[in-house]
Amino acid sequence: MPPLDATTPRSDAIVAVHGLSKTYKIGFQALKRVDLEIRRGEIFALLGPNGAGKTTLISIVCGIVNGSEGTVTVDGHDIVRDYRAARGLIGLVPQELSTDAFESVWATVKFSRGLFGKAPDPAHLEKVLRELSLWEKKDAKIMTLSGGMKRRVLIAKALAHEPRVLFLDEPTAGVDVELRHDMWQMVRRLRESGVTIILTTHYIEEAEQMADRIGVIHRGELVLVEDKHTLMRKLGKKQLSLQLQTPLQVLPEGLAEWPLELSADGGSLTYTFDAQGEHTGIAELLRKLGTLGIDFKDLHSSESSLEDIFVSLVRSRA
Numbered sequence: 119m120p121p122l123d124a125t126t127p128r129s130d131a132i133v134a135v136h137g138l139s140k141t142y143k144i145g146f147q148a149l150k151r152v153d154l155e156i157r158r159g160e161i162f163a164l165l166g167p168n169g170a171g172k173t174t175l176i177s178i179v180c181g182i183v184n185g186s187e188g189t190v191t192v193d194g195h196d197i198v199r200d201y202r203a204a205r206g207l208i209g210l211v212p213q214e215l216s217t218d219a220f221e222s223v224w225a226t227v228k229f230s231r232g233l234f235g236k237a238p239d240p241a242h243l244e245k246v247l248r249e250l251s252l253w254e255k256k257d258a259k260i261m262t263l264s265g266g267m268k269r270r271v272l273i274a275k276a277l278a279h280e281p282r283v284l285f286l287d288e289p290t291a292g293v294d295v296e297l298r299h300d301m302w303q304m305v306r307r308l309r310e311s312g313v314t315i316i317l318t319t320h321y322i323e324e325a326e327q328m329a330d331r332i333g334v335i336h337r338g339e340l341v342l343v344e345d346k347h348t349l350m351r352k353l354g355k356k357q358l359s360l361q362l363q364t365p366l367q368v369l370p371e372g373l374a375e376w377p378l379e380l381s382a383d384g385g386s387l388t389y390t391f392d393a394q395g396e397h398t399g400i401a402e403l404l405r406k407l408g409t410l411g412i413d414f415k416d417l418h419s420s421e422s423s424l425e426d427i428f429v430s431l432v433r434s435r436a
């Protein structure tokens with residue numbers, strides 16, 4: 119099925135992926151004709167269960183893995199024909215640090231910039247290190263840093279050559295809450311400075327907090343690309359819970375046609391309805407309860423989270 123993306127006019131795209139497939143040598147197809155356009159200046163979250171193909175997709179765009187079919191351009195530069203120009207626009211924050219542990223923070227970040235043939239710019243590197251709260255550690259050897267600091271070094275390395283597009287592969291996997299929030303703030307600041315951000319994550323909360331748009335990848339297929347708020351509105355459900363004055367033993371017959379659930383103790387009724395629908399049915403339900411003599415002492419409503427939506431999407435395709 120093609121992704122449900124009616125949202126991206128072409129001229130906006132800073133990364134354009136068309137018909138991208140990847141079959142690994144062992145014959146496993148990790149990506150199936152993926153079409154995706156990332157808009158200039160957005161934060162795009164790529165969600166998917168383990169093994170869905172997120173890292174494969176990122177690795178192809180960054181030139182680490184070769185695609186089998188299809189094209190990818192970064193700001194108009196084809197990643198194969200025009201590799202150096204395309205790669206120079208990209209910063210990649212991988213999951214693991216593979217830098218020499220005996221190097222200082224400053225040396226490793228300086229080296230990263232040099233890799234892209236950029237002229238030395240100590241002022242830029244200082245700015246990056248300061249923004250990541252690494253300036254005090256600039257002379258420390260990588261091996262002496264905490265796990266959180268090492269993560270920051272990964273980001274500093276990726277930003278050393280002033281990329282226009284930053285890929286973050288599971289940026290906050292295994293980091294504590296404080297660092298996670300610091301990272302979110304940093305990502306937002308980067309976006310404000312005009313950098314386009316693409317992140318993969320298992321943490322739905324991260325996508326919910328950060329992303330402008332969300333792509334869901336499942337078994338190598340991009341099954342959906344949508345504006346975050348539209349996604350939550352479109353696929354979200356709302357629930358109305360009523361705390362009953364007197365517990366019910368069973369759901370009365372008069373309510374059989376309503377999508378209602380009675381709690382195990384009979385003390386509350388939950389009504390699930392389409393959050394987007396014009397007609398919620400709440401007024402009728404409350405009238406019906408009145409005529410049946412069912413009184414309630416409290417009521418509250420809740421909306422499904424992105425997590426509920428994601429789980430039901432992936433489940434429906436299992």
Ligand SMILES: Nc1ncnc2c1ncn2[C@@H]1O[C@H](COP(=O)(O)OP(=O)(O)OP(=O)(O)O)[C@@H](O)[C@H]1O
Nearest residue numbers: 142144146148166167168169170171172173174175
């Ligand atoms: N070099 C390889 N050779 C063969 N199969 C591979 C190779 N690299 C990845 N795969 C397979 O391709 C599929 C997609 O892997 P990928 O790492 O892209 O998934 P992912 O969505 O990033 O998963 P995770 O969230 O676990 O990191 C997996 O089934 C994986 O086993």
